[in-house]
Amino acid sequence: MGQGASTxxxxxxxxxxxxxxxxxxxxxxxxxxxxxxDECVVFRGEEDADCIKLIEAHKICLRDEGFDVK
Incomplete structure (x- = not known):
C-alpha cells in the first residue's frame, strides 16, 4: 500500500x-x-413615498428577470 499524494x-x-x-x-x-x-434612498430615505414606488418598480423588474425577490 503506497502513500500516493492525493489532491x-x-x-x-x-x-x-x-x-x-x-x-x-x-x-x-x-x-x-x-x-x-439608489439615488432616491440616499437623498430622501427608504420611507419616502416616491422611494417606495421606485423600490417596488426595481423589484418588479428583477422578478421579470426571473429572480426571487421579496
Missing part, C-alpha cells in the same frame, strides 16, 4: 443565478430602476 477535491462552486432576459447576474440587471432607487 484535494474542491467542492463545486454554486452557479450564480442569471436573469432570463439579459443573462446577467442580479447586480447588473435593471440598471435604470436600480439607479433611480
Amino acid at each position: 484535494p477535491v474542491e467542492p463545486p462552486k454554486p452557479k450564480k443565478k442569471l436573469g432570463i432576459k439579459t443573462g446577467k447576474p442580479i447586480c447588473c440587471c435593471c440598471p435604470d430602476t436600480k439607479k433611480a432607487r
Whole structure:
C-alpha cells in the first residue's frame, strides 16, 4: 500500500443565478430602476413615498428577470 499524494477535491462552486432576459447576474440587471432607487434612498430615505414606488418598480423588474425577490 503506497502513500500516493492525493489532491484535494474542491467542492463545486454554486452557479450564480442569471436573469432570463439579459443573462446577467442580479447586480447588473435593471440598471435604470436600480439607479433611480439608489439615488432616491440616499437623498430622501427608504420611507419616502416616491422611494417606495421606485423600490417596488426595481423589484418588479428583477422578478421579470426571473429572480426571487421579496
